[in-house]
Amino acid sequence: MTRILLPTDFSDNAFEAIKYALLVYKDVECTFYLMHTYTAPIYHTEYLLGSPGQIGLGDVLQESSMTQLEKLKSRLEDLYKNPKHTFMVHTAFNTLLGEVAETVEAENIDLIVMGTKGATGAKEILFGTNTVHVIKKAKCPVIAVPPKFEYEAPKEILFPTDFEIEYKKEKIAPLQAISDQHKSRINVIHVRTGYD
Numbered sequence: 099m100t101r102i103l104l105p106t107d108f109s110d111n112a113f114e115a116i117k118y119a120l121l122v123y124k125d126v127e128c129t130f131y132l133m134h135t136y137t138a139p140i141y142h143t144e145y146l147l148g149s150p151g152q153i154g155l156g157d158v159l160q161e162s163s164m165t166q167l168e169k170l171k172s173r174l175e176d177l178y179k180n181p182k183h184t185f186m187v188h189t190a191f192n193t194l195l196g197e198v199a200e201t202v203e204a205e206n207i208d209l210i211v212m213g214t215k216g217a218t219g220a221k222e223i224l225f226g227t228n229t230v231h232v233i234k235k236a237k238c239p240v241i242a243v244p245p246k247f248e249y250e251a252p253k254e255i256l257f258p259t260d261f262e263i264e265y266k267k268e269k270i271a272p273l274q275a276i277s278d279q280h281k282s283r284i285n286v287i288h289v290r291t292g293y294d
Contacts, residue, residue, distance in 0.1 A: 130183060215245050
């Protein structure tokens with residue numbers, strides 16, 4: 099069974115990325131982990147010291163996050179009635195990058211699928227900051243889905259690499275599975291910059 103992590107900030111782009119994952123893997127038995135992370139809006143020294151003014155703030159944020167995740171899970175189960183797919187929800191008071199790393203390890207995640215733009219939606223940025231950090235630090239493959247992307251079965255798959263790591267069979271297995279399922283061709287690209 100394929101285990102896919104779907105980080106969400108509940109933005110439209112995050113939903114599009116989730117939808118993409120469900121469609122790409124429609125014929126594959128998968129467990130999808132819907133994950134949302136949150137932190138206190140402002141870190142005050144009093145908060146760190148356990149001030150009564152902010153005690154319970156984490157509980158309110160956790161409850162809100164869990165409620166939104168459960169609604170999202172129900173929506174996905176209603177829209178995409180697929181007996182091959184199961185959903186788990188995961189919320190945490192943590193940074194996205196920290197929680198992604200922990201969840202990938204704890205749940206033996208095979209793949210991360212996420213949107214490239216967050217709730218701020220800055221149009222001038224190709225990839226959102228969170229997406230770039232996850233791509234750089236994740237211990238498993240990441241598929242980054244751009245905004246307003248319409249799903250169609252992939253005919254060509256681009257695999258960019260900097261050749262900094264050795265790609266063992268298990269590391270590229272999710273990419274190979276997509277290629278096999280859709281009879282897609284994988285193109286490898288390496289762009290060298292600077293003077294070597």
